[in-house]
Every structure is written in C-alpha cells, then in structure tokens.
Amino acid sequence: MPRSVDHDTRRSEIADAVLALVARSGTEAVSLRSVAAEAGISMGRVQHYFASKDALLLHALDRSHRQMEERIETRARAVGGGDRTVLATILDELLGGHPRTRDALRIHAAFATREVDERARAILTDGDDEIRALAVRVVGDAGSADPDTDAHALLALTAGLSTEVALHGAPVDRARRTLTAMLDRLAPATARGPAGDPE
Numbered sequence: 001m002p003r004s005v006d007h008d009t010r011r012s013e014i015a016d017a018v019l020a021l022v023a024r025s026g027t028e029a030v031s032l033r034s035v036a037a038e039a040g041i042s043m044g045r046v047q048h049y050f051a052s053k054d055a056l057l058l059h060a061l062d063r064s065h066r067q068m069e070e071r072i073e074t075r076a077r078a079v080g081g082g083d084r085t086v087l088a089t090i091l092d093e094l095l096g097g098h099p100r101t102r103d104a105l106r107i108h109a110a111f112a113t114r115e116v117d118e119r120a121r122a123i124l125t126d127g128d129d130e131i132r133a134l135a136v137r138v139v140g141d142a143g144s145a146d147p148d149t150d151a152h153a154l155l156a157l158t159a160g161l162s163t164e165v166a167l168h169g170a171p172v173d174r175a176r177r178t179l180t181a182m183l184d185r186l187a188p189a190t191a192r193g194p195a196g197d198p199e
Contacts, residue, residue, distance in 0.1 A: 011049050011059065014039050018060035019103045027110040030056060054120075057107050062123050064104035068093060069127070071101075084187055087138045090131055091158045091179055096165040097172040105166035131155070142187035150186050157182055 017039035021029045030053055036043040050056045076089045096102040111124060135154055140147035161179060164170035183189075 007049075010045075012063065014041075014046060014049060014056070015060040015063040018056050019064060019100065022060070022103045022106050023099060027057060027107055032056070057110065058120055058123060061104055061107045061111075064100050064107070065123065065126060068098070068101050068104060071098060083134060083141070084138050084183075084189055087131075087134050087187075088180075088183060088189075090134070091154070091183070092176065094158050094162055095172055095175045095179065096162045097176070102166045105162055109163070109167060139186045144186060154182060154186060 014035060017035050018030055021034055021038055032043050032046050032050070032053065035056055036046045039046070046056075050059065072090055072093050075093070076086050079085055079089060093101060096105050108124060111120060116124065132151060132155060135151035136147045139150045139154065144150045158179060161170075161175040165172050165175050
C-alpha cells in the first residue's frame with residue numbers, strides 16, 4: 001500500500017512540474033528532460049512513469065481538470081442557488097481566471113489540432129455533455145424559443161473568451177463582463193451569479 005501511495009504522489013509531483021512549465025513557457029517547453037529538471041528528479045525517473053511528452057501532458061491535463069472540478073463544486077456550494085447559479089459558476093471557471101485552469105486550457109489547445117487517442121479524447125471532452133445539457137435547461141427554463149441554439153452560442157462564447165484569456169493574455173475581468181452580459185440576456189437572474197474566482 002505505501003508503494004502505491006508513493007507512486008501516486010510522484011506522478012502528481014511530475015504533473016505539477018509539467019503545469020509549472022506550461023504556465024511559464026507554454027506546452028512547447030515540456031519534454032522529459034525539462035520536466036525532470038523542474039521536478040528535481042532524474043530523466044529516468046520521469047520515463048519510469050511517462051513514456052512520452054504526450055503522456056506527460058495528458059496526465060497534467062487530467063490532474064488540472066480534476067482540480068478545476070473541485071473548485072467548481074466548492075464555489076457552487078458556497079454560493080448556493082439553482083441551475084443558473086451552477087451554470088454561471090462553471091462558465092466563470094472555464095474562462096481561465098484561475099492559473100491552473102489557464103494551464104489546462106493551454107494544454108487542451110496543444111491537443112486540439114492533432115489526432116488523439118480514445119484516452120486523450122475522453123479527458124479533453126470530460127463533462128462537456130453535462131455542461132451542454134445544463135445550459136440548454138437553464139436557457140430553456142428562462143423562456144428561450146430555441147434553447148439548443150442559445151445554449152450552443154453561450155458555450156461557444158465561453159470557449160472563445162477562454163482562448164483569449166489563456167492563450168492571448170486578455171483580461172479575465174473583461175471576459176467575465178462579456179459572459180455575464182450574454183448570460184443575463186439569455187437567462188436573466190434576480191441575483192447576480194458568482195463573483196470572480198480570485199487567483
């Protein structure tokens with residue numbers, strides 16, 4: 001049992017090294033050698049756990065996604081409210097205001113233009129169907145005549161804004177204002193949604 005815990009801890013430490021490199025220099029800076037240096041371990045030790053750069057990136061992406069889900073759950077519990085509040089919280093997180101979310105978005109973009117295997121696709125699309133269903137339900141409940149189209153527009157806007165924030169350094173506050181304005185048009189709320197997630 002202790003050996004299993006040690007392996008999980010080491011893999012998490014290596015994933016954190018990957019995310020640190022991505023945050024500073026982008027996914028191009030990730031290699032077995034650079035990750036080993038960042039983590040303070042030998043390249044052989046990195047290769048023991050991960051055979052390739054893609055494997056490193058995927059594990060880091062999975063870890064950052066799980067952390068993002070935990071932040072969303074924590075924020076949603078703190079704010080309370082119904083489906084609209086949960087949707088607002090999820091979309092706000094996806095904008096990339098939190099550094100780890102920005103890292104996940106950068107890694108996601110690195111895989112977006114290449115052929116990926118089933119495991120990678122599962123990580124990259126994890127939760128998409130649930131978020132889309134929630135968006136359709138929220139705008140439908142608000143009286144949309146075409147909830148599928150309106151939900152798609154809302155999610156497409158979120159994706160575009162997150163790309164601006166994560167890849168081009170656009171201000172997250174501006175992205176939040178834009179997204180909030182669109183959400184208020186599609187699903188007006190009696191109370192404003194969650195405040196921005198502090199870094």
